[in-house]
Amino acid sequence: MVYPQALLDALAQNPDALAFEHGSRRLTRGEVLDLIGRFVAGLRAAGVSQGDGVGLATGVTPEGWAALIAAQVLGCRAVGVRAGLPEEHLRAVVGDLAVVVTDSSFPGTSVESLLSAPFEEPVPCGRPEDIGWVVFTSGSTGLPKGVAYSFGALTAQGIEHRASESPADLADRYRRFLLFGTLTSAVMITHLRSCLLAGGTVVIPAELPDFPEILPRLDITAALTTVPRLYRILDVLRTSEVDLSGVRMLMVAGSPVAPGLMAEAFSRVGPGMQQAYGQTEAGKLAVLTPDDVAAFPSSLGSVGRPLAGVSISVRSSSGDAVPDGVSGEIFVRTPGQFSGYWANPSSTSSVLVDGWVRTQDIGHFDADGFLHLTGRTRDVVIVNAVIHYTGPIERALAEDPSVDQAYVVAVPDEATGERAEAFVVAAPGQAPDLAALRAVVAGFVGEVAASVKVIDEVPVAASGKPDKAALLG
Incomplete structure (x- = not known):
């Protein structure tokens, strides 16, 4: 079974269940599957074929996600195109694409024209070794790098979870996932996929989310946040009562989190609060929860324990594994990690080492298996x-x-x-x-x-x- 077959199967299994809430719109799983099939036909009619690159320059909409999946059904390389890119960066991202799908004034092929095609049964034709998704970095030090995932890696990713979590736990967590920001975000797309695979509903707010009030108002069970947004959430919770008892996962990631902040977040948000550690190149790697800290108080300040299927090795400068308590560079290996940087073999060889991803982070494991970050090899x-x-x-x-x-x-x-x-x-x-x-x-x-x-x-x-x-x- 090659990606995105598992997603198509999940949509077809319960076609009358709600897949997306987009403001006042409601789309069932069967309707989303129909969107994907029409995009498949539309892209094929536009001359797109297996191995081509397809850019996605759309807003955060069910149609934007369906177009991405349709491109992957055709065995194409789906590439998110962020709004507001400098011209030089934009050329680097779209330079070798066969078509760019757009729902705005951005030049390309419109969503409307593609959806005018008759439905075609979506049958994935990508090969495991082919590249099915490229996520470009911000390009803060030069041209953006494309983090490339093969169809084999995408197939292996599934739902990122802890070994102790059951299917019922995942269904409860992802019953209603809050989607916002951009469809070019690897972490957002990954959790969107997890939500649909777990049988949940993806909720896209009509306006920018007002944290934390939006969570109970839209009955959100899973959402992502950055550290600055978490501070704003805590500012509200210090002076106002907001019922977050329905939240099963409010995950903070993307920046280091001070132990004092996490302690307060665990206390005020409750058991759904989580801190995650990951990288675009390897996905989510470790998670820390309030239960971890309650059982192992010294774990506060760590980024948690590795997820199921994730291997983490802490190594010395000579490449040898170091014992618990000793800091070294963190190397990771996951079934769904990237294949390399698109058309950039030199950058690839500096990060992919004998099948391991060099995170360029410094840290150590404690005796209880919690990973502590202590610095970065990157400035x-x-x-x-x-x-x-x-x-x-x-x-x-x-x-x-x-x-x-x-x-x-x-x-x-x-x-x-x-x-x-x-x-x-x-x-x-x-x-x-x-x-x-x-x-x-x-x-x-x-x-x-x-x-x-x-x-x-x-x-x-x-x-x-x-x-x-x-x-x-």
């Missing part, structure tokens, strides 16, 4: 779940004639997850304008996430290299 600042590499910021600061050296480090921040704290050494005889330099940093990460300090000299590590960690000491 990045994650602001509002968006990765910003520090190198370009440092170079921009150093272009100021009053600056001799510039270093940028990530600092935890309640409002944004992390902020960029820049340290500059003044050029001889110069007095840097801190306001101007802060504006430079803000141009990368935003005003509220930028700060600049002047130092006399940068600390030096034993290796002779600048010791960024010591700047915060």
